[in-house]
Amino acid sequence: MKAAIRHLKRNRGRSILTLLAVLIPVYSLVVMFGLAGGNLRDMFDTATRLDTGHLQIRHAERRGMGSALPLIKDPDEIISTLDRIEGIAWRTLRLDLPAIASVGERSQAIVVQGVVPEEIDPISSMRGLILAGRYLTSKDEGVVIGEELAKLLKIDVGDEMVILGVHPETGVGALKVPILGIYSTPAAAMGRTIIQAPLDVARRLAHSIAGATAVVVRVAGVTGPWDARRIDRVVAELRAILPSDYEVLDWRRLAPQVASYMAIIKPALFIFAAVFFGLGALVVLNTVYLSVIERTRELGLIISLGASQWRVIRMILLEAGILSATGAVYGALAGVSLVWIVEAFGGLPLPAAFSSMMKAIGMNPVLHLRVSFSQVALSAAAMAGVAVIAAWYPARRASRLEPVEAMRYVG
């Protein structure tokens, strides 16, 4: 061990290169994991907080509904079922209704989300997104709309618009409502089409006094898609106990963009890791190989004196192992530090040009990083392992040197 460290010190430059060959991939991978994880959490959060919840209970779809969701006539029955099972953090009723918003000559297809503002307040970030005016209370007779829709219809807080609700089960309903507030969201499509109204307003529009289209549920202890199993458990339980009139949809169905992002990012990270590990391994192989060549005579001496092949292999692997382990630990520390620092400053705001693009595709323009301990540990351990495996070839070469020839070698 002492001798190994002295060897490494003797050729500092090469040792540092080997160390970096492990450190950089580990660092990069931790940061990549951080970006992917942060992104995923943001997407999941945006989708499940603002819109879908972790799961929804809806009336099983009937034919001929178009874009409208079937009405649940008696949602209280579901609420009382939910109150009886474990692991539910939160639930609320919602009534989504396809509609047309018009102001004078201008009109736009929208979806009216009837919500209970007091209930969604602690979960939804909607109140924080209000740009102008104010957010709703359940007593209100008005709505909040997205800035994109306000721009399209050229209306502002205090103006009125006509909403024409169309539901195949109950027919057409029309209301004239004031704009109480305007919100701004990273998701531009949402800003154009989603308006929020108190549940009672939506019910009037749908001619359904007690109805809803969905019970939106959040499950306890879920911080991101990585906690999906908790959600799955609740989904399975609900499916078992709810009457077959109802269907239970989880976030994968409700926010397919999150699931498909996950499906893309996993192989992408895997390829990224493979490429970086491969490059790191090549550098390690090369530097260890050079050090074996350079020490041919010394290795010849050691073999002459009677070192076994395995002993020589161990010696070389020990040196590579010390460097790899050090590189992996420092790479992981550097990566985790970066994640930690970025998060301590509240994320990394993207440059303006980028941020509008990100907004357009519904992503948060502030980059957040998130890594799990197992991702960091796995990246570090895997790279260190790959490095030691890469050192195996030169180590084996070293162990097979012919002692007489090796001692005659002049570098």
Next chain:
Amino acid sequence: MSDNRLIETEGLHKVYRTGTVETPALRGVDLELHSGEFTAIAGPSGSGKSTLLHLLGGLDRPTSGETFLEGRAMSKLSKDELAKLRLTRIGFVFQAYNLIPVLTVLENTAFVLELQGVVRAERIERARKILAELGIEQYADRYPNRISGGEQQRVAVARAVVAGPSIVLADEPTANLDSGTSLELIDLMRRLNSEKGATFLFATHDSRLLDRVSRLITLEDGRITSDETR
């Protein structure tokens, strides 16, 4: 004499092959060495002295023929078995580059003991003891490049005998030394021979060494041409 027979060779041949060129280095060497001998192999350059030492020490394999070390046929041993045999039965002193540069004199001396798996405290003690016997304990903590060539060769001798081998094979141990230093080294090895019964076999041109051996074997063109005990 045959009761302390240490090494015996039968018709050792060695042909070096480089490309299509074949260089016969040994052409049938039959030889017996006994414990306690202090023997030199002399002969002109290229006569095969080093080659013979390498074969006797299990560093290389003959093209044909057999070497018995303490009755064991060396050609039957695997690479690792040969390594083990070198480690436990044979001490080596080479002409130069005997020492591992990153190890101190003490660590170099203790290195074969470490390879043998001797525990740390014991190998340090044994290495210190042999360095003291050879009068070089003051260099124990220096690195090889911080001592003279003569001192390096003494450390090499210390390392060669520290584990108590059956025989020490020394290829031109004095070739890089000046006359005074050579004599000191030769005296040291003689002392080890007479006081501790250590067996030495040299390959050398050095007349100072040749004058002090108890047996002189002459090689010419890969064959033994004379073998005199004095």
